[in-house]
Amino acid sequence: MSVAIEVHQVCKYYGSLCALDHVDLKIEAGEFFALLGPNGAGKTTLINTIAGLAITDSGSIHVMGNHVINQYRQARKQLGVVPQELVFDPFFTVRETLKIQSGYYGISNSASWIDEIIDRLGLTDKADVNMRALSGGMKRRVMVAQALVHKPPVIILDEPTAGVDVELRQSLWDFIKQLNIEGHTIVLTTHYLEEAEALCNRVAMLKQGKIIALNSMQDLINNMTVGYSLRLRLQPDSLPSILQDKQIANHNGFYELKIDAHAQIELILARLREENIQILEMQLLQPDLEDVFVSMMKNSIPEM
Amino acid sequence: MTGFLTLLYKELLRFWKVGFQTVLAPIVSTLLYLLIFFHVLETRVEVYQGVSYTAFLIPGLVMMAVMQNAFANASSSMIQSKISGNIVFVLLSPLTYREIFMAYILASVVRGLLVGIGVYLVTWLFFDIPLFWPVWIIMYAVMGSALLGALGVIAGIWADKFDQLAAFQNFLIMPLTFLSGVFYSIHSLPPAWQYLSHLNPFFYMIDGFRYGFFGVSDISPYVSLVIVSVCFLAVSYLAIQILRTGYKLRH
Numbered sequence: 001m002s003v004a005i006e007v008h009q010v011c012k013y014y015g016s017l018c019a020l021d022h023v024d025l026k027i028e029a030g031e032f033f034a035l036l037g038p039n040g041a042g043k044t045t046l047i048n049t050i051a052g053l054a055i056t057d058s059g060s061i062h063v064m065g066n067h068v069i070n071q072y073r074q075a076r077k078q079l080g081v082v083p084q085e086l087v088f089d090p091f092f093t094v095r096e097t098l099k100i101q102s103g104y105y106g107i108s109n110s111a112s113w114i115d116e117i118i119d120r121l122g123l124t125d126k127a128d129v130n131m132r133a134l135s136g137g138m139k140r141r142v143m144v145a146q147a148l149v150h151k152p153p154v155i156i157l158d159e160p161t162a163g164v165d166v167e168l169r170q171s172l173w174d175f176i177k178q179l180n181i182e183g184h185t186i187v188l189t190t191h192y193l194e195e196a197e198a199l200c201n202r203v204a205m206l207k208q209g210k211i212i213a214l215n216s217m218q219d220l221i222n223n224m225t226v227g228y229s230l231r232l233r234l235q236p237d238s239l240p241s242i243l244q245d246k247q248i249a250n251h252n253g254f255y256e257l258k259i260d261a262h263a264q265i266e267l268i269l270a271r272l273r274e275e276n277i278q279i280l281e282m283q284l285l286q287p288d289l290e291d292v293f294v295s296m297m298k299n300s301i302p303e304m
Numbered sequence: 305m306t307g308f309l310t311l312l313y314k315e316l317l318r319f320w321k322v323g324f325q326t327v328l329a330p331i332v333s334t335l336l337y338l339l340i341f342f343h344v345l346e347t348r349v350e351v352y353q354g355v356s357y358t359a360f361l362i363p364g365l366v367m368m369a370v371m372q373n374a375f376a377n378a379s380s381s382m383i384q385s386k387i388s389g390n391i392v393f394v395l396l397s398p399l400t401y402r403e404i405f406m407a408y409i410l411a412s413v414v415r416g417l418l419v420g421i422g423v424y425l426v427t428w429l430f431f432d433i434p435l436f437w438p439v440w441i442i443m444y445a446v447m448g449s450a451l452l453g454a455l456g457v458i459a460g461i462w463a464d465k466f467d468q469l470a471a472f473q474n475f476l477i478m479p480l481t482f483l484s485g486v487f488y489s490i491h492s493l494p495p496a497w498q499y500l501s502h503l504n505p506f507f508y509m510i511d512g513f514r515y516g517f518f519g520v521s522d523i524s525p526y527v528s529l530v531i532v533s534v535c536f537l538a539v540s541y542l543a544i545q546i547l548r549t550g551y552k553l554r555h
Contacts, residue, residue: 014555053395054555073398081396087389091318103310104397146393 002064004029004154004185005050010059012045012209019045021209023059027187027202029153032180034196035189037206038297043189044084046206047158051081063154077105080147084158084189088131088139094118095127097142098149105150117145120175137168144172148179155179157188161195173199193293205296213296220292230257230265232272233281240275243268254281308403311394315411319377326377326415331422334369338362338427341487351489352520359434360514362427363441364486366420367448367513371506374416374449375456375477378408382460383469386553395554401547405457405540412453413446420445433517440516440525447532448509452477454539461552480506490522505535 005027012020019042027033035043048054050061052068052075061068066075089097095114102110118127121141126134131142140160147155157176161169177199180186190196196203196217203220205213213220231254239247239255246268249256259265265284272279319326342358349357385391394404427433435441455477463469484506490498501507512528515521521528547553 048555051396052554053392055550073400076396076398079396083389083392085389085392087392089385089390089393090388091321092314096317100310100314101393101397103313104307104394104399106306106398108306 002029003027003062004031004064005187006062007046007050008060008062010046010049010061011057012042012049012054013057018209020049020056023206023209023211025204025211025214027185029064029185030180030183031185031187031202032177032200033185033187034200034203035187035206036193036196036203036293037189041206042209043206044158045209047081047156047187047189050156051079052076053081077150078153080150080152080155082143082147082155082157082160084162086136086139086143086163088134088142090130090132093128093130094123094134094142094145097131098145101146102149107150110149113151114145114149117148121145122171137164140164141168141172144175153183154185154187157186159189159191161190161192169195205293207297213292228259228262228287229285230259230268231255231281231283231285232257232279234272235278235280238277240271240277242271256285307397307399308407311399311404311407312410315377315381315407316414318381319411319415326373327418327422330369330373330419331426334365334419334423335426338365349488351492352518355518355520358431360489360518361487362424362431362433363514363517364510366423366427367445367510368481368486369423370416370420370445370449371452371481371509372477373419374412374452375459375473377412377415378453378456379460379463379469379473380456381408381411382457383463383466386460387466391553401544404547405454405544408457409450409453409540412456413449416449416452417445420449434519435517436519437516441513442516443529444509444513444516444532447529447536448513451505451509451532451536451539454536454543457543458539458546461546464552480504483507484510485522486510505531508532 003026005025007023007025010020010023011018023042023046025046035046037043045054049056050063050068052072055069063075064078066072066078068075092100095118098114098118099110102114118124121144123138123141123145126138131139134142140163144157144160147157155176160172160176164172173195176186176188188196188200200217202216203213204211229248233253234255237253239250243257246257246259247255248258257268259268269279338358338361341361345357345361351357351360382391385394459469459472463472483501484504485501490501490507493501508523508528508531511521511523512525512532515525515528
């Protein structure tokens with residue numbers, strides 16, 4: 001598989017502030033990748049350096065094998081970026097905006113592709129409306145369309161769903177998922193962790209300009225310290241003494257037991273059978289990305 | 305080429321869509337200058353022999369309008385895009401620095417010439433102005449507007465606020481324009497001021513432009529053209545370097 005984005009030992013300083021600290025990152029073509037981290041972690045700076053909107057102090061970045069400074073024309077043709085800030089040119093309509101944007105990439109016969117993205121993003125009614133007259137959500141869709149006019153193999157979305165209502169968010173994700181299925185590499189940043197969890201196959205977590213975790217979504221959840229837990233309601237209502245050390249909570253008639261691996265469930269059930277305790281209800285609680293995120297961010301020493 | 309042409313088209317469309325403000329308004333205000341100076345000075349001043357003051361003034365005003373609008377176009381387009389943030393769509397594209405520079409400059413030249421032609425056509429209806437050698441007129445109008453367009457690019461990138469751009473315009477562009485001999489021949493000035501005027505590149509643009517109308521000038525039009533061209537190349541080099549390094553645009 002070819003590499004879509006390769007970031008090698010990138011540092012970026014703003015005055016004395018180190019926004020990116022020796023960042024290494026490799027994103028394969030076809031991946032659906034999430035960049036997570038609190039505000040100010042360096043996500044947008046990293047995206048800007050990949051897109052050529054910010055210039056690195058050291059290190060190198062390649063997009064589809066093209067160096068983003070020395071081969072900037074080729075690199076930028078391979079890349080579509082949806083910036084975080086809601087920006088637009090107030091002089092033009094939606095269609096004019098898209099036509100101009102595709103022209104910048106040297107594409108002159110773009111009408112049918114522009115019609116298609118207008119249609120797929122639900123902008124048909126607004127195609128000839130001035131950008132100023134659009135709602136925030138509609139402007140966001142136009143920005144997504146602008147990033148796609150040149151059919152880039154790699155698409156970066158910097159918090160595309162910030163300030164967007166639930167319905168639009170859903171349709172936007174369906175669209176982006178479809179793009180990924182069609183072969184586009186997708187990189188996104190989001191504050192909505194459930195979105196990353198539902199969509200992405202790999203995640204990097206950034207904190208203070210460093211990547212503190214880089215893994216597949218499942219591995220990240222499996223390897224984390226938070227662990228699984230088993231909630232049980234028992235009859236009679238007492239936990240055998242041999243299981244007491246696993247108990248982490250007891251409320252509303254439920255015992256919550258910490259388990260490190262699924263195999264331990266069978267062990268617990270066996271113990272309960274031995275004591276003739278009946279199970280009235282049982283829930284297996286899986287950790288989610290939010291638990292991983294919180295536990296990672298609490299840990300002040302970067303692990304990598 | 306398509307990329308460059310698209311940016312040029314966008315820049316032209318940008319000012320054309322607000323043509324009342326960007327083309328018509330400067331034509332009207334330039335004509336107001338003419339109206340006032342014509343009434344006050346027509347019978348009192350004769351700059352060149354056999355040339356009425358109004359006939360002398362008109363080319364100067366036309367060139368002043370060309371230069372001011374060329375500067376205004378590049379600088380306001382750049383700062384507006386920067387402040388509203390939509391410059392990002394140009395910065396993300398594979399357009400080269402030279403393409404970006406050329407598109408901004410050419411759009412400035414077009415707007416400058418449109419305003420200049422507008423002023424000239426209106427005055428042509430009312431006054432007799434000779435046309436000695438139109439090639440000089442066109443050459444100076446293009447070079448002058450290109451130079452001011454390049455200055456506009458630099459000012460637009462440098463300024464973080466409209467306030468700073470206004471300072472650039474009011475403390476640099478305006479004095480250089482007003483003290484360049486639009487309203488008078490520098491031969492009517494005391495020697496010290498004449499010397500200072502020769503340090504003002506705008507003086508050569510106005511003087512050379514006027515030569516195209518009357519065949520008379522304070523300085524040889526060839527010398528002026530060389531000076532204006534050197535200034536244009538120097539300012540263009542600086543503007544392209546600024547775009548290349550990403551000064552204030554790519555952080």
